[in-house]
């Protein structure tokens with residue numbers, strides 16, 4: 217089913233959840249945080265979007281507005297006035313802030329989507345744990361770090377878990393709900409219900425490297441780069457092969473450019489350090505070279521392919 221229809225259906229289906237999660241604070245207003253804020257606001261929740269940078273928040277509001285209009289054009293194709301109302305009401309539900317402590321004080325759920333750095337995440341969660349009311353659930357959108365490692369600094373380990381979204385958030389239909397070692401049944405249930413309320417299909421995974429999707433995607437992308445590095449096939453042909461032969465929407469090298477080669481390197485290096493015996497996670501000289509040259513993929517204008525700079 218089309219994602220936009222799923223969203224439309226869910227605008228009215230979140231009433232059961234409204235008793236538990238009414239106010240959501242999303243920390244990190246970048247690529248993922250802005251998407252998470254959008255889907256929560258679309259589903260009728262009050263959202264506070266927090267970033268250290270007010271410029272990022274201005275940019276996030278602009279991109280959310282644009283993406284909401286895309287949704288409205290599809291869901292309210294024949295009712296443009298309702299579409300406009302949907303956009304303005306959803307936008308009005310999103311407040312912005314630069315102080316996570318203040319923003320957590322009124323939250324039922326906090327979703328963290330800041331930089332993928334365990335030290336920075338620890339500093340933030342320590343503050344949030346102190347500032348948020350006792351009932352508040354704290355969750356991380358980390359793509360590669362361990363939920364238990366992140367949760368190690370909070371007291372409320374029973375109210376901590378992983379909510380892993382996919383890029384682009386408004387379009388990708390999956391949410392991975394990750395239980396840490398001490399996540400309670402009640403917290404898990406609320407996270408699953410919240411995911412459904414924001415229009416996602418939820419799957420559950422233990423706290424293992426990359427959960428389901430990235431555990432499979434990272435070795436797949438890594439093998440594609442190694443294939444290209446060996447000169448077995450051109451980048452274009454590898455991508456065409458996986459799109460037309462395996463039905464993927466993007467080929468593996470296009471996808472590596474899309475998620476960022478710096479991110480790919482960061483994940484591989486982190487996992488290699490933690491699991492040195494696992495050959496699938498071994499560093500890839502070509503990725504290291506491209507990253508050292510500043511070729512991160514779409515965001516820098518060049519990776520395996522060249523892109524127009526935005």
Ligand SMILES: CCCCCCCC(=O)CC(=O)SCCNC(=O)CCNC(=O)[C@H](O)C(C)(C)COP(=O)(O)OP(=O)(O)OC[C@H]1O[C@@H](n2cnc3c(N)ncnc32)[C@H](O)[C@@H]1OP(=O)(O)O
Nearest residue numbers: 283286359382383384386387433434437465466475479480
């Ligand atoms: C080493 C790896 C390690 C991973 C690192 C960390 C990452 C993670 O933790 C987890 C991840 O996110 S992994 C990445 C997951 N994402 C993917 O695999 C994306 C694959 N690509 C696609 O699905 C489509 O090309 C895509 C949907 C992107 C674009 O589709 P198309 O090529 O058909 O382009 P369009 O025709 O422009 O768009 C299709 C429909 O989607 C709408 N749309 C696109 N972008 C949007 C956005 N940003 N916001 C809202 N709507 C959006 C677009 O309007 C269109 O809608 P329809 O007209 O209804 O089809």
Ligand SMILES: NC(=O)C1=CN([C@@H]2O[C@H](COP(=O)(O)OP(=O)(O)OC[C@H]3O[C@@H](n4cnc5c(N)ncnc54)[C@H](O)[C@@H]3O)[C@@H](O)[C@H]2O)C=CC1
Nearest residue numbers: 244245246247248249267268272329330331332358359383
């Ligand atoms: N980019 C992707 O495809 C995906 C990323 N993720 C994860 O989501 C998280 C965020 O990733 P992106 O949105 O791509 O990053 P991004 O770089 O676009 O956004 C991160 C934002 O966090 C802000 N920030 C940094 N430290 C902060 C702090 N202490 N308090 C408040 N804001 C702070 C930055 O100013 C920046 O705007 C990471 O953990 C990443 O692993 C998960 C799924 C997919």
